[in-house]
Amino acid sequence: MGWTPKYLIQNGAMIPWAEGRLHPHSMAVTYAATVFEGIRAYRHPTTGAYAIFRLDEHLARIAQGVKIMRFENPPTLDVMRAGILKLIPANDPDDDVYIRLQVLIDGPGHQGTRGPTGWTAVAIPRERSAGFNKGLSVGFSSWTRLSDNSSPPRVKAVANYHAGRLVTMQAQADGYDTALILNSQGKVSEAPGACLFIVRDGKLLTPNLNSDILESVTRDTVIAFAREMGLRVHEVPVDRTELYVADEVFLCGTGQELVPVTQVDRLQVGGGQPGPVTMRLQARYEALVRGTSDDHPEWRTKVEG
Structure with missing residues (x-):
């Protein structure tokens, strides 16, 4: 690019x-x-x-x-x-x-x-995440996620992203690729600029909308096509230690696209490599956004000229 x-x-x-x-x-x-x-x-x-x-x-x-x-x-x-x-x-x-x-x-x-x-x-132009193929190392931040009663995370407001900037700079100082943020109830919300999914015991789990997350278009996309692929998807509050014992973890967002996470708080996720479910979902996402799959044509607006 x-x-x-x-x-x-x-x-x-x-x-x-x-x-x-x-x-x-x-x-x-x-x-x-x-x-x-x-x-x-x-x-x-x-x-x-x-x-x-x-x-x-x-x-x-x-x-x-x-x-x-x-x-x-x-x-x-x-x-x-x-x-x-x-x-x-x-x-x-x-x-x-x-x-x-x-x-x-x-x-x-x-x-x-x-x-x-x-x-x-x-x-x-915007390059892909460096972890797109190899995976990311993430750590939990000491900063707390914004809440709906302070600065509503469902609003994609520039002011909200100052909090994500603090989280990102701390992650860089601590040697991580990025960070995850807990909300005021101690549940997992998301990463700066990306939503979170975990794969555990054959199920796909993601923090629910009441976990102080952005109402993400990409998250909605992943949930929709994951269910079409036969995966069981659960939108629920997620605990920090669920990521420690997860089989797979990945982040998603328009900017990040769909990126595997291979380490959380310096603990290896699964086998330490991008997992099979994550890679299947990543390939499916790529086909849908790029139009090499005919599915969901309503999601793609053609550009003329």
Whole structure:
């Protein structure tokens, strides 16, 4: 992946990459009044055509975030959808595309200011996780996960990701690839930017939505096709030590995709290698997002041009 972005969208206008502007006294800067989505467009290996994976679900989620954040007069989903579909061919990529869509308050104000509401979209290259094939080493963080009554994790708000940044920097200092976070009840929530699954005794377990996790589009995707593959999936509260005795562990998210975990708190997971169930699910996910499988065509939005 080495292509260079040429254009971005700011408040509906397609402008050269270098001309993107945001006032330093805007609410988006001074109070992190921004919600966002990370969205991927995949290139078909044979035809070279692009399709955006689960675009409408990402747009629906950003609308929920805008509602909870009480932004006034946001752009319509149709406007943002049309902009994204034009942005990809305008940048003339030669590999997969990562789209960062943001809705933000782009004027000055105070903590109660609700507008004016603007939006931006950028299309950039993004490499795969270094652990995609070999697996990740993770440790539990001493930081506690945000809760619905403080800074709701179901909102993909920029402000929420400061907590994930603290977790990530601690993980790096401790020698891990990334970290897992416990919620205020001591149950496992997720990793910074990724949801968690474990395989144990032939079952697939994942923290439920009340475990202070993001309502992840990728998690929903994995649950759906795992059940289609005949796996029993349980959305339940998960204890830390369940990962110690799990047969397999993996993370998933739009950015991470589906990545095995081979070590937790320096304890080997299973045989210490990416497990067979994880690799089957990873291959299935790859086929679905890239369009080499004909299943779930409703999840792929074709990009023209």
